[in-house]
Each structure stands twice: as C-alpha cells, then as structure tokens.
Amino acid sequence: MATCPQGHAxxxxxxxxxxxxxxxxxAPAAPExxxxxxxxxxxxxPICQTPRAGQFCEVCGHAFDGSGAPAHLPAAGARWEAxxxxxxxxxxxxxxxxxxxxxxxxxxxxxxxxxxxxxxxQVRIGRRxxxxxxxxxxxxxxxPSDPGVSHLHAVLIAQPGGSWMLVDPGSSNxxxxxxxxxxxNTPVTVGVGDRIHVGAWTVIxxxxxxx
Numbered sequence: 001m002a003t004c005p006q007g008h009a010x011x012x013x014x015x016x017x018x019x020x021x022x023x024x025x026x027a028p029a030a031p032e033x034x035x036x037x038x039x040x041x042x043x044x045x046p047i048c049q050t051p052r053a054g055q056f057c058e059v060c061g062h063a064f065d066g067s068g069a070p071a072h073l074p075a076a077g078a079r080w081e082a083x084x085x086x087x088x089x090x091x092x093x094x095x096x097x098x099x100x101x102x103x104x105x106x107x108x109x110x111x112x113x114x115x116x117x118x119x120x121x122q123v124r125i126g127r128r129x130x131x132x133x134x135x136x137x138x139x140x141x142x143x144p145s146d147p148g149v150s151h152l153h154a155v156l157i158a159q160p161g162g163s164w165m166l167v168d169p170g171s172s173n174x175x176x177x178x179x180x181x182x183x184x185n186t187p188v189t190v191g192v193g194d195r196i197h198v199g200a201w202t203v204i205x206x207x208x209x210x211x
Contacts, residue, residue: 148199
C-alpha cells in the first residue's frame with residue numbers, strides 16, 4: 001500500500017486511487033514495447049494491436065472511425081451480464097504462488113456479488129483512476145478493492161451471433177479464463193458459465209440476464 005501526499009492509502013503506487021494525486025517517489029512508467037504496426041507507420045487496433053486492414057479490426061471487430069460495430073454485429077443485449085464476486089480458492093492459489101506483496105493481501109471478509117449488464121460493444125474491466133481519468137464499465141474499485149486488478153485489466157468485445165471475446169491488453173497480474181492463463185493481446189472466446197479470474201481474488205462469471 002502506498003500513501004499519497006494527502007494521506008490516503010492507495011492500492012496504486014503511481015497515482016492515488018482516492019484523490020488522483022501523484023505519489024512522490026513513484027518511478028516513471030516504463031515505455032511499452034512499440035507494436036509492429038506503429039514501427040511501420042500503419043495504424044493498429046487499440047484493443048488487440050492488430051494492424052488495420054479496413055474500417056473494422058479483423059480480429060476483435062473494433063471500429064476505427066468510432067461508428068460502432070459492423071452491420072452484421074448485433075448489439076450486446078442486456079440478456080448478458082457479468083457477475084463479480086470473491087473466490088477463496090483462487091485467492092489461496094495466488095498466495096501459494098507467492099506473487100508480489102502476497103503476504104500483504106488479505107481475503108475480504110465480505111464481498112457481495114455485483115452484476116454489470118453487458119450493453120456496449122466493448123466493456124472495459126478494471127479499477128477507476130481519477131488521476132488517469134479512467135472509468136471502466138466493470139469497475140472493481142470496490143469496496144472491497146482487489147489490489148491485484150489493473151486500472152485497465154481486460155476488455156470484453158461483442159462478436160457476431162451474440163458471443164463475446166476477452167482481451168487482456170497487458171495487465172500487471174494477468175487474467176485467467178476457466179483456470180487457463182490468457183496471453184496478452186490474444187482474444188479468447190467466452191460465453192455463459194465461463195469464469196474470468198483477475199487480481200488476487202476476483203472472479204467474473206458470464207451469465208444470461210433478464211431480457
């Protein structure tokens with residue numbers, strides 16, 4: 001836990017999660033590897049980094065002009081929902097693996113389920129950051145807050161036929177779907193009943209909501 005100049009306890013060590021102030025002594029962020037598309041001057045998809053070949057990304061369907069999904073891609077209806085909860089078994093697995101700050105992370109004594117309707121074409125998963133002006137669609141800031149969740153941890157992307165793909169753009173602690181690690185910027189299909197694990201103890205289950 002870092003402490004900002006205002007005295008707030010922050011799960012992030014660069015900008016305070018409470019007031020957004022920069023934390024003194026925070027190391028500057030390391031430059032991210034430059035995608036091949038950028039090195040060659042071509043535009044790349046901001047979600048999965050695939051080089052642009054048309055109006056929509058061939059991998060995840062992102063609209064480069066901001067106009068929305070392709071005509072054949074139906075809106076992600078409210079019949080889909082993401083339900084978040086705390087998973088004790090996953091937490092114990094993370095602690096056993098001895099990740100960074102594992103000894104300082106405690107399992108929450110109470111963490112009610114929360115439901116987030118999947119209504120947009122792209123649904124961001126993470127923790128809000130006032131300092132970076134980030135407001136994810138599935139906000140895992142809590143309470144309780146899972147310190148292992150990145151501000152932009154993963155993105156759910158609607159697909160033709162009503163399915164979804166999950167992309168991890170490079171989270172600090174990784175993402176797992178049904179127990180299997182997700183490679184960075186590699187789309188993984190998810191559907192009803194699939195369990196997405198992020199952070200130290202958070203599980204996100206895809207369900208069919210009420211029409």
